[in-house]
Amino acid sequence: xxxxxxxxxxxxxxxxxxxxxxxxxxxxxxxxxxxxxxxxxxxxxxxxxxxxxxxxxxxxxxxxxxxxxxxxxxxxxxxxxxxxxxxxxxxxxxxxxxxxxxxxxxxxxxxxxxxxxxxxxxxxxxxxxxxxxxxxxxxxxxxxxxxxxxxxxxxxxxxxxxxxxxxxxxxxxxxxxxxxxxxxxxxxxxxxxxxxxxxxxxxxxxxxxxxxxxxxxxxxxxxxxx
Amino acid sequence: xxxxxxxxxxxxxxxxxxxxxxxxxxxxxxxxxxxxxxxxxxxxxxxxxxxxxxxxxxxxxxxxxxxxxxxxxxxxxxxxxxxxxxxxxxxxxxxxxxxxxxxxxxxxxxxxxxxxxxxxxxxxxxxxxxxxxxxxxxxxxxxxxxxxxxxxxxxxxxxxxxxxxxxxxxxxxxxxxxxxxxxxxxxxxxxxxxxxxxxxxxxxxxxxxxxxxxxxxxxxxxxxxxxxxxxxxxxxxxxxxxxxxxxxxxxxxxxxxxxxxxxxxxxxxxxxxxxxxxxxxxxxxxxxxxxxxxxxxxxxxxxxxxxxxxxxxxxxxxxxxxxxxxxxxxxxxxxxxxxxxxxxxxxxxxxxxxxxxxxxxxxxxxxxxxxxx
Amino acid sequence: xxxxxxxxxxxxxxxxxxxxxxxxxxxxxxxxxxxxxxxxxxxxxxxxxxxxxxxxxxxxxxxxxxxxxxxxxxxxxxxxxxxxxxxxxxxxxxxxxxxxxxxxxxxxxxxxxxxxxxxxxxxxxxxxxxxxxxxxxxxxxxxxxxxxxxxxxxxxxxxxxxxxxxxxxxxxxxxxxxxxxxxxxxxxxxxxxxxxxxxxxxxxxxxxxxxxxxxxxxxxxxxxxxxxxxxxxxxxxxxxxxxxxxxxxxxxxxxxxxxxxxxxxxxx
Numbered sequence: 001x002x003x004x005x006x007x008x009x010x011x012x013x014x015x016x017x018x019x020x021x022x023x024x025x026x027x028x029x030x031x032x033x034x035x036x037x038x039x040x041x042x043x044x045x046x047x048x049x050x051x052x053x054x055x056x057x058x059x060x061x062x063x064x065x066x067x068x069x070x071x072x073x074x075x076x077x078x079x080x081x082x083x084x085x086x087x088x089x090x091x092x093x094x095x096x097x098x099x100x101x102x103x104x105x106x107x108x109x110x111x112x113x114x115x116x117x118x119x120x121x122x123x124x125x126x127x128x129x130x131x132x133x134x135x136x137x138x139x140x141x142x143x144x145x146x147x148x149x150x151x152x153x154x155x156x157x158x159x160x161x162x163x164x165x166x167x168x169x170x171x172x173x174x175x176x177x178x179x180x181x182x183x184x185x186x187x188x189x190x191x192x193x194x195x196x197x198x199x200x201x202x203x204x205x206x207x208x209x210x211x212x213x214x215x216x217x218x219x220x221x222x223x224x225x226x
Numbered sequence: 227x228x229x230x231x232x233x234x235x236x237x238x239x240x241x242x243x244x245x246x247x248x249x250x251x252x253x254x255x256x257x258x259x260x261x262x263x264x265x266x267x268x269x270x271x272x273x274x275x276x277x278x279x280x281x282x283x284x285x286x287x288x289x290x291x292x293x294x295x296x297x298x299x300x301x302x303x304x305x306x307x308x309x310x311x312x313x314x315x316x317x318x319x320x321x322x323x324x325x326x327x328x329x330x331x332x333x334x335x336x337x338x339x340x341x342x343x344x345x346x347x348x349x350x351x352x353x354x355x356x357x358x359x360x361x362x363x364x365x366x367x368x369x370x371x372x373x374x375x376x377x378x379x380x381x382x383x384x385x386x387x388x389x390x391x392x393x394x395x396x397x398x399x400x401x402x403x404x405x406x407x408x409x410x411x412x413x414x415x416x417x418x419x420x421x422x423x424x425x426x427x428x429x430x431x432x433x434x435x436x437x438x439x440x441x442x443x444x445x446x447x448x449x450x451x452x453x454x455x456x457x458x459x460x461x462x463x464x465x466x467x468x469x470x471x472x473x474x475x476x477x478x479x480x481x482x483x484x485x486x487x488x489x490x491x492x493x494x495x496x497x498x499x500x501x502x503x504x505x506x507x508x509x510x511x512x513x514x515x516x517x518x519x520x521x522x523x524x525x526x527x528x529x530x531x532x533x534x535x536x537x538x539x540x541x542x543x544x545x546x547x548x549x550x551x552x553x554x555x556x557x558x559x560x561x562x563x564x565x566x567x568x569x570x571x572x573x574x575x576x577x578x579x580x581x582x583x584x585x586x587x588x589x590x591x592x593x594x595x596x597x598x599x
Numbered sequence: 600x601x602x603x604x605x606x607x608x609x610x611x612x613x614x615x616x617x618x619x620x621x622x623x624x625x626x627x628x629x630x631x632x633x634x635x636x637x638x639x640x641x642x643x644x645x646x647x648x649x650x651x652x653x654x655x656x657x658x659x660x661x662x663x664x665x666x667x668x669x670x671x672x673x674x675x676x677x678x679x680x681x682x683x684x685x686x687x688x689x690x691x692x693x694x695x696x697x698x699x700x701x702x703x704x705x706x707x708x709x710x711x712x713x714x715x716x717x718x719x720x721x722x723x724x725x726x727x728x729x730x731x732x733x734x735x736x737x738x739x740x741x742x743x744x745x746x747x748x749x750x751x752x753x754x755x756x757x758x759x760x761x762x763x764x765x766x767x768x769x770x771x772x773x774x775x776x777x778x779x780x781x782x783x784x785x786x787x788x789x790x791x792x793x794x795x796x797x798x799x800x801x802x803x804x805x806x807x808x809x810x811x812x813x814x815x816x817x818x819x820x821x822x823x824x825x826x827x828x829x830x831x832x833x834x835x836x837x838x839x840x841x842x843x844x845x846x847x848x849x850x851x852x853x854x855x856x857x858x859x860x861x862x863x864x865x866x867x
Contacts, residue, residue, distance in 0.1 A: 062782060062784050063782060066782055066783045066784040067783050067784070068782075068783040081734065082734075082735070082784070084735075084779075084784040084785075085735050085768040085779075085784070085785070114327070116323055116325075116327040117327055117329060117330075119286075119288050119314070119321075119323075119327070120321065120323060120327040120328075120329070120386075121329075121340070122287075122288070122313070122314040122315055123286055123287075123288070123314045123315075123317075123319060123320070123321035123387075123396075124340055124341035124386065124387075124390070125315050125316075125318070125341050125390065126315065126340070126341065126343075127315060130343075134340075135329060138331040139329075139330070139331060141331075163771055165784075167735070167737070167768030167769055167770075167779070167785075168740055168768065168769035168770075168771070169767070169768055169769065173768075181771075182740065182742055182743065184667065185661065185663045185664055185667065185740075185742070185743040185771075186663065186742045186743040187663070187666075187667065187743075
């Protein structure tokens, strides 16, 4: 049982879900409320990782963030290293990979918020940003939790992209899924089976807890408004 | 009254030229003015679907105009030609939504204090408590919006809108979501509250009793257009448009003063006439006297014994056809309308100038407390 | 939902029918090969097709992966393993025809870097990897790739292992390690010589051939695979023989493999 790989996977999933909430919330807000005609284009781009094979994503990340790309050069100048084969690189790739799993539940939750609540907030002198934080987010809390859990679970199960850009470094980029793959390749089925079982049980427990918690959240508001 | 001292009474008025095209094809095309130099209430009155709420939303800045201009005193709120649009946050208004739109995740306290985030905590609490006391909802402070009755929600919504001392209060059908007995009570209270705080208000309603009870000025709107503006009495007694009359639903409206209360009856002086009216309770002096044309019976010759308490002598001023019958306008010391059949018109040989007696039952006269100027 | 489920079930069943019942053309051979053979075997197979009129379908992968697939019943006729060990195990497990094991080449290692890296690996040799500009060095995963094991042995042999270890990144196969280096994502790679001399990599980089004494010989073997339900196709036997022929040997030789002086005593 490779606990290092478990730690890397958990750290990766947590970091990714956290950053995705920060990136995804404004994007979801825009998708939920923008009146722009070309909104569908943005929606399509956001949904791309759902249909693209992880290898395509991995390929573009590898090429696009390598030291020979403009972005890679800039990153190297700023931080002194390149993105591929680093934990940061995996976070960037995972954010792309799990983007729709954050943005879509958030956008759905935001658009379900009663528009009059937002308008009430505006007429009370509270800015759009303040309204977002103080009305929209609390009103769509179950959606926020769903988004976090889905992106967490999806990142935890990520394989293809990590295989392409991770470099399989112990304690840094060797995630549980890669570790399992390695064990299978090295014909160590016992270790692979063990890690797989742990991952399975863990994922189930997290999801079950979250669904249970999600139900409690609704109870925090005693009665629905008439 | 602490908290109201901050209200800056902007001199002058709101003038609005609202032109707004909706994707549904509805066109809002309204021009009106409303006084804001004192606690005057302007009632936007009209049938549902007339565009009343749209007018209110344009005033609040929740919807930008397609063209036109809104000025509030010296301030320009929206001027499409000049490219000026002041967002709702910057207009310092209070808005009470039709079904109140209270924040479901906050308590009453949280709702009322929502606009006061910028204040230090003790000051904020003082303001919240003051507002809760003013609206008599101190006991609800810890409750969530979903746990309140309609009347309670209305008070919380009012408190939330008033707490930051707005320059203008916008009320969208503030009383329709509550039941009838509560509505009577709230109407009187709301009236008193607006006078007390000295905040000018624009009120949307489709209920003519509400418009009369609360409005100092009436703006009648139908199908996106303004039909008539003026004092309630002007508008009711001299409808400029057949649609206005239809919308009003009561033909005769006169101002009156209650002279005497006696054994369940009121004596009300209206014009040169003294009317006997059934006393339905309530302590008021200045009233609007409202009589529906269907409730007026016409007689000729000597007065007969009748259960009707009011027998008014006068002359026919005008006769106009209405539906299957005719509408007879009388001068009986007040202007009074009677609705009779063509058959009756023929039998009574009525023509402009004819002498006639009108009888009205005491219970058919409707009194609406009038804002005393 | 219901309709969709039926649609998928129908598709799945159709697929099953095709997969199991489609008769295999007699003149076709299905080849599984270690990815260090990518360039050489393409040439060899092409010539084979021209000369015999048979068809050769080649799938490349890491030897360990292919071995696992074959054990799980993957439909291959011939298996080229970069590690003699996998081929031997298949024979022990009766999955390869007895006596069919043939050592066709010995693989060699090379240190490869992009031409613009500014490091003259050709003359610096293994010491080039100690340069501070070598931040990431790609090798194949030593847990299951023979070239990865050989790379580690080489680093130990020259006493630079401790220095280089923190900068190692692991490709899933030797060709992924090569691709990491070639794309510039890694600064250098210890890869198969056969890949370093391929046209694409030769054009974009320079390499240093690792002397063979630096690691255990990378003996590579080919076996003919057994099938339960049918006899080995004649095309498979012909391809197996074709690999030991002079043309194939010359292609392998020019592709960076050692083909002379191989010990085939294991064959018995």
